Amino acid sequence: EVQLVQSGAEVKKPGESLRISCQGSGYTFSTYWIAWVRQMPGKQLEWMGTVYPANSNSRYSPAFQGHVTISADRSTSTAYLQWTTLKASDTAMYYCARLGVPGALDPTFDFWGQGTLVTVSS
């Protein structure tokens, strides 16, 4: 059974750094791209970026480029989403999701993590 299990909720202050994780199981983790998707409170889904665990190749939405870093460690089947300087506007639920075709940037997210709620408040 394919599963993506994300790390727990975080409460941070503006200016702090943070890394959240997404561990995959039930499939060959390194051969499927993993995406991160943001959902601000009561708002729509937004694709942030994608990483290919086999070679750590990454691609970012222009809206998030330079503000977050997406990476993966294939030895632990884990993908990461990282901020160096959080803002209050980063408060949101963050989901990881698997792209549906091995090795391809197929724009279909077939399995999702349970979400990680990040709250940034002074």
Place this chain on the structure above:
Amino acid sequence: QSALTQPASVSGSPGQSITISCTGTSSDIGGYNYVSWYQQHPGKAPKLMILDVSDRPSGVSNRFSGSKSGNTASLNISGLQTEDEADYYCSSFTSSSAYVLFGGGTKLTVL
């Protein structure tokens, strides 16, 4: 890049059919057959319901179907059930650097 356009809400009675539209441009929906639909219940992660415009993943009820005409994609749900009440999001590949666009979401109420 603007999101794809969906109606904010739709409603229907149990047993009825409803359609949710998703309008984009020739750079996304109109140009590619990479339209997906996701169901999201409150407090839950999205679930893939339709991919590649009209394909259903294994395990998704055949009451859910998808189609596309020009720059507009549609999700049809027949034989509405109370458990269908959820938010529905469309998505599409886009030739812009944004890669994937999502719709604003549609809240389905089963009366």
